[in-house]
Amino acid sequence: MENIIxxxxxxxxxxxxxxxxxxxxxxxxxxxxxxxGPNGAGKTTTxxxxxxxxxxxxxxxxxxGHDIKKDPSKAKACIGMIQQRISLDKDLTIxxxxxxxxxxxxxxxxxxxxxxxxLSEYIGxxxxxxxxxxxxxxxxKKRAAIVCALIHEPKILFLDEPTVGLDTQARRLLWDIIRRxxxxxxxxxxxxxxxxxxxxxxxxxxxxxRGKLIDIxxxxxxxxxxxxxxxxxxxxxxxxxxxxxxxREEANEFxxxxxxxxxxxxxxxxxxxxxxxxxxxSVGRVR
Amino acid sequence: xxxxLKEVYAVMWSDLRFMRHHFLNIFIMSIMSPLLYLLAFGYxxxxxxxxxxxxxxxxxxxxxxxxTTLSTSFSSTSxxxxxQRLYYYSFDEMMMSPxxxxxxxxxxxxxxxxxxxxxxxxxxxxxxYITPDLHLTPLLIASILISCFTFSFxxxxxxxxxxxxxxxSTFSSLIILPMTFLCGxxxxxxxxxxxxxxxxxLLPLTHASICIRASALDWVFPWTSLLILxxxxxxxxxxxxxxxxxxx
Numbered sequence: 020m021e022n023i024i025x026x027x028x029x030x031x032x033x034x035x036x037x038x039x040x041x042x043x044x045x046x047x048x049x050x051x052x053x054x055x056g057p058n059g060a061g062k063t064t065t066x067x068x069x070x071x072x073x074x075x076x077x078x079x080x081x082x083x084g085h086d087i088k089k090d091p092s093k094a095k096a097c098i099g100m101i102q103q104r105i106s107l108d109k110d111l112t113i114x115x116x117x118x119x120x121x122x123x124x125x126x127x128x129x130x131x132x133x134x135x136x137x138l139s140e141y142i143g144x145x146x147x148x149x150x151x152x153x154x155x156x157x158x159x160k161k162r163a164a165i166v167c168a169l170i171h172e173p174k175i176l177f178l179d180e181p182t183v184g185l186d187t188q189a190r191r192l193l194w195d196i197i198r199r200x201x202x203x204x205x206x207x208x209x210x211x212x213x214x215x216x217x218x219x220x221x222x223x224x225x226x227x228x229r230g231k232l233i234d235i236x237x238x239x240x241x242x243x244x245x246x247x248x249x250x251x252x253x254x255x256x257x258x259x260x261x262x263x264x265x266x267r268e269e270a271n272e273f274x275x276x277x278x279x280x281x282x283x284x285x286x287x288x289x290x291x292x293x294x295x296x297x298x299x300x301s302v303g304r305v306r
Numbered sequence: 307x308x309x310x311l312k313e314v315y316a317v318m319w320s321d322l323r324f325m326r327h328h329f330l331n332i333f334i335m336s337i338m339s340p341l342l343y344l345l346a347f348g349y350x351x352x353x354x355x356x357x358x359x360x361x362x363x364x365x366x367x368x369x370x371x372x373x374t375t376l377s378t379s380f381s382s383t384s385x386x387x388x389x390q391r392l393y394y395y396s397f398d399e400m401m402m403s404p405x406x407x408x409x410x411x412x413x414x415x416x417x418x419x420x421x422x423x424x425x426x427x428x429x430x431x432x433x434x435y436i437t438p439d440l441h442l443t444p445l446l447i448a449s450i451l452i453s454c455f456t457f458s459f460x461x462x463x464x465x466x467x468x469x470x471x472x473x474x475s476t477f478s479s480l481i482i483l484p485m486t487f488l489c490g491x492x493x494x495x496x497x498x499x500x501x502x503x504x505x506x507x508l509l510p511l512t513h514a515s516i517c518i519r520a521s522a523l524d525w526v527f528p529w530t531s532l533l534i535l536x537x538x539x540x541x542x543x544x545x546x547x548x549x550x551x552x553x554x
Contacts, residue, residue: 102398111327122315123404
């Protein structure tokens, strides 16, 4: 199967507000796909629809070839989900949460034991398995959520803003886990408003704003659409301005025309430049 | 059928573990109120009194058993689901798994049924010890179980519809608390004015009290009340399945 996710004409409304506005999107099997956009763009709503947690008004959504409206059970069996907020049962230990998830997915007890041992070692959680969820730090909780989401060996893992609230070290460890999972065959769909994260992890990125898909492609392609080099300049108290050029020579030529006393930065274009040019809005907080 | 029961077990498993982690706390919470009712109304006010030709304590114990099934079953399910849904978000994980909605509802009701049965059972055992007028009969056990299921389903419904923890408190204050005192638990509904009696017969606890009292005291069993209680039980169950299908 080439496309593991196929969305056509998806519309989701909350009362009068349109959260997703005619979204068409495909995600290829085996890739890390990033959904980039500002807060409130419709990223989480799209993931909630795909994971069957939210209903939708129009359109079709196929996960692993299964229509999530007509055949939700088969679609659910293919999905693992890490929500933005930790959604483990905090009255239970990590091991108990893993057992619970395996019961939800009807995994036999012998297979359950094998997978719990293997996954806890894979993610590096072995020594914390009998700790209550709330005794762990944010990074470890995230790891615990990942092992639970992987217990039924899903074909696709949804990660909704996976690194929000994590420190740099925990964030980079999580990135390694995501890459390793992808190398081992799991398709990854992650939402983020962190440019750096999308650039570091994703094979392809979709930019969403106000419920509409603005552009889609590999990060380097999206960047090159506005040019290869960006010039940021600030003069006389006017807000920082940006110009984009196909190469550094053109950028340098432009810089030489700026008045004396202008603060100038010349750098490679990034996804935020692309986003701003495409939508006229800031992508959100950039680390 | 086996597959369905496995799904029910999967859903109730986390609640069983929760009860194991907090057993003492849950046990004390479950029996504190009914014991106080028994002391206050059975021994305090009711000492030496007779009611409908039996000692008042024999009359009131089945009523306290009924209200215990209501309060314990309702609060067990509503509180736990409310926390899992609005604070832990772990309810979402269950909804994302390939479980049938009917299995989710029955599985989530089991903690209420178990806790309600244990609390009601303890009060009943005390009642059997202190008064010879009470009897343990199969119909009594059936009535207690149906009552526990009914109020567990009601608790699930309240939790699924709640927008906040405050919503559950409001529901408890407006619906559960009045039922506790008025639905034939401490006195016969027949003593109330006609119109009020009609209203009380529209509430499930009235029929639970009537069934539990009649079966415990070996009175003629009120089959109509049992059927009405079963109808409440089935309705709450179906409404819950509908809510899961359409609102979650």
